[in-house]
Amino acid sequence: MWREIQGCNNWKGLLDPMDSHLRKEIIRYGEFAQSCYDSFDYDPHSKYCGTCKYQPSHFFDKINMLKKGYEMKRYLYATSNINLPNFFQKSKMSNVWSQHANWMGYVAVATDPEEIKRLGRRDIVVAWRGTVTYLEWIHDLQDILHPAHFRDDPNIKIETGFFDMYTKKENNCHYASFSAREQILAEINRLIEKYQGEELSITITGHSLGAALALLSAYDIAGKSITKIIPISVFSFAGPRVGNLKFKERCEELGIKVLRVINVHDKVPTVPGISYAHVGAELALDHHRSPFLKPNSDLGCAHNLEAHLHLVDGYHGKVRAFRSATGRDVALVNKDSSFLKEEYGVPPFWWQDENKGMVRTSDGQWVLPERPVIEAHPPDTAHHFQQVLKLARARLNLP
Template identity: 60%
Template sequence: MAILLSNFLFPFPKQFSSPLPYSTSNSWFQTSRLFKTRNAEQSSQCQVISRTRHSYASIEEHEQQQQINMEESLPESKIADSWREIHGSNDWTGLLDPMNDLLRSELIRYGEMSQSCYDAFDYDPFSKYCGSCRFSRGKFFERLGMENVGYEVTRYLYATSNINMPNFFKKSRWPKVWSKSANWIGYVAVSNDEKSKELGRRDIVVAWRGTVTRLEWITDLMDFLKPIAAAKIGCPNLGVKVESGFVDLYTEKEEEGCGYCRFSAREQVMAEVKRLTERFGGAEEEMSITITGHSLGSALAVLSAFDLAETGLNRLGNGRVVPVCVFSFSGPRVGNFSFKERLHELGVKVLRVINIHDIVPKSPGFLLNESIPRAVMQYAEGLPWSYSHVGVELKLDHKVSPFLKQTNDPVCAHNLEALLHLLDGYHEKDGRFVLASGRDPALVNKGCDFLKDHYLVPPNWRQDENKGMIRNKDGRWIQPDRLKFEDHPHDIHHHLTQLGLHFYS
C-alpha cells in the first residue's frame, strides 16, 4: 500500500474490529492463501472471540509459533515460476474464476504502484508546487512507506497542459510556479537485483497517474477517433484509431516552453524504456515490461503499451522479445475495433479490472462499442465514435462488500483504493466476499466516503501534516522550498535518435 498505517487505523494484522460476530461459515476476513488446497484448519490464522450479535468481534492472532508451524506445512507458490502466466501468456485462462491467489496479490501490488501516483501528487492550489510530485525521485517509495517494494524510480514523467482536458491539470495560485504548463503524470521504475531474483526477471514498470476525485474529464473527451498514425505513431494499418483526447495528451509538448514540456510524455517514456532495455537486455536474465494506470492513467497505459510494441522497443538486439503487459484499473475505452485487433497482433496482454457500477469503463462509445453484434460493429467501424475495449476484463461489484455503503456516488464507484479492496475480497463469480490478505479497509476512505459509518473511519482522511506548512526560526508558518526537480536526463536525445523520433522533436 502507498501509506503506512501501522500506528494509525485498523492496525492489521494485530487486531481489528468488525461490526458482526465472526463465524467460520460467514467470514469476511481471511488470511492470504497461495493454494486453494488448504483445509479449514490451515486457512484460519485468527482466534475469534464473539460476544453478541450487536457487539464488535475481537480478533487476535494465534501464537507466533503456531503461525510458523502452519506456514512451514504449506506448499509455496513462487512468482518466479509462473510470472508469464500471471502476465497473461495464456490470456489468464483459468486464473480469474476462481481467482488465482498469486494473480490477486500481483494485481494489488501493481495497483498500489498506480495508487502511489495519487498519493505523491501535489493537488493543493495554494502550494507553489501544485501539479508536481511531492517527493524526490530517489526517495519516492521511501516517503510513501513503500521502501520494501523492491523497485527504483528511474524517471519522472510530465505531461503538457492540454486545452481539451482542463479538468485533468492542476494549477497553483502562486504567481511564480515550478511550471506554467506541465503536470507530473507518473514514473518509470525498475526492479532491483533482490526483487528481480524473487520475480524471476527484471521488471520495468511504467505507472501513469489518472484522476480519482473529479470525473469531469470524461465530458472533456471529444468522443472522436483519429488515426494513430496522425500522431506520428507508426502503424501499418491506417484504420487503427484512438480517442483524440488521449493521444493528444500523450504526444503534445511545447518546445519553447519550460524544461518539463520540451518533450512529450510519449518521448519521455520511450527514451527511458529504451535506456533500461539497453542496460539490462544484454544479461542472461529474463525481462518484462509492465504498464499500469487507473482511470485516465489506464488509457495512457494501454496507449503507451501499443506504442512500445509497435515501435519494437520490446525486441532486443539478440532476438529476444520482452513481454508487455498492462494491468488496467477502471479504465475507459481507448480506440476502435482495429486498434483492439492490432494490439492483439502485437502480443500486448491487457487485464482490465473494473467496478460494474463505475461509469468510466462505459465511456467513450456509450452507444457504439464491443457489446453490439459483430456485424453491426463492422458496419460502424468507419464512424468516428465507435469504440472497443481491449484485452480481458475482470468485473467486480462493490455492493457485495459488507464494508462499503450502498451508494450510487460515481466518485466512490471509481475509487482505486475501493477497487483494490474489492480485489482482496473476490474469490469467484457469485462467491462470498472474503478478504484474502487483511489489506486495511481504512484505505478505502483515504480519498472518499465509502466505508460504512460504524467503522468510524473519517472520510477523506489522508492529508499532509499541517498541509505541508512548517514553522521557521522566526516562529512564522511558511511553505518550505523543495529541491529543484530534474526535468529531462541529458541522454534523452541519444535514445530518441536511436528510435528515429528526433525528427519530431
C-alpha cells in the same frame, strides 16, 4: 508461473476462481498506480501544484514502498491539454514551478535481488497518474477518433484527447520539452540497453485516465522493435475505452496482454461511445458484494482506486462469498473517499499532508518550504528517443 500471471494465456483459468498469486500481483501493481495519487500535489494554493511532492530518490521511502524492491528511474510529465482541460491541475499563484506541465507518473525497475528472484525476471514498471475528480474530465472526452500518426496504418485510431496528451510538447517549458511519448520510449530504450541479456518484463499500470495512458503507451512500446520478445502487460483499473476496433486488433497482434479491473457500477469504463472497443480480459467486480462499503454511494466512490483494490482483495469468484484474502487494511478505502460504512469508524478523506506541508521556521513563522529542483529530463533522452525511431525505421525499411 510468472508468465501466466503476466497474461501469456490471457489469464484463462486464473480469474474465477481467483488465483492467489494473481490477486497479490494485481494489488501490487494497483499500489504503484495509487502511489501517483498519494504523491501528487493537487493543492491550487501551492506553487508546486501539478508536480510530485517528493524527490525521485526519496519517492518509495516517502510513500512506504521501499519493500517493493524497485528503484525510481525517471518522472514523466505532459503538457496542458486543450482537449482535457479539467484533468490538469494548476496553481493559483503567479510564481510557479511550471506554467505548462503536470507530473504524470514514473518509470521504475526492480533492483532488489530477492524481489527479482521472487518475480523470476527483472521487471520494468510504468505507473501513470489518473484523477480523483473524474466527473469533470470524463465530460471532456470527445467521441472523436484521431489517427495514431506514430503507426503506419491510418485506420488505427484513438480518442483525440488521449492522443494529444501523449504526444504534445511545449518547447518553452523545461518539463514539457519532450512529449510524454518521447520520455517513455527513451527511458524504455535506455533500460533495455542497460539490462541487455537479462530476462525482462514491462508492466504498465494506471487508474482512470491513467489507465488509458497505460494502454496507449503499451501499444506504442510494443510497436517498436526495441522490445522484441520482452512481454508487455497492462494492469488497468477503471479505465475508459481508448481506440477503435482496429486499435484493439492491433494491440492483440502485438501481443500486449491487458487485464482490465472494473467496478460494474462505475461509469468510466463505458465511455467514450460505441465507436470504441475495449482491449484485453476483464475482471468485473461489484462493490455491493463487500459488507464494508456503502451500497448506494456516489459515482466517485464507485470509481475510486483504493476501493477497487479492496474488492480485488475480497474477490474469490463470481458466485463465491466476499472474504479478505490478504488482510489488506479496509481503512485504506477512505483515504480519499467516504465509501466505508460509518460503523467502521474510519473518517472520510483522511489521507493528507501534516499541516498541508506548512512548516514553522526558527522565528515562529509558518511557511511552505521550498522544494529542491527536480531534473526535468535525463540528458540522454533525445539520444535514446532517436535510437527508438532508428530501429522503427529499420523494421519498416524506411530511409
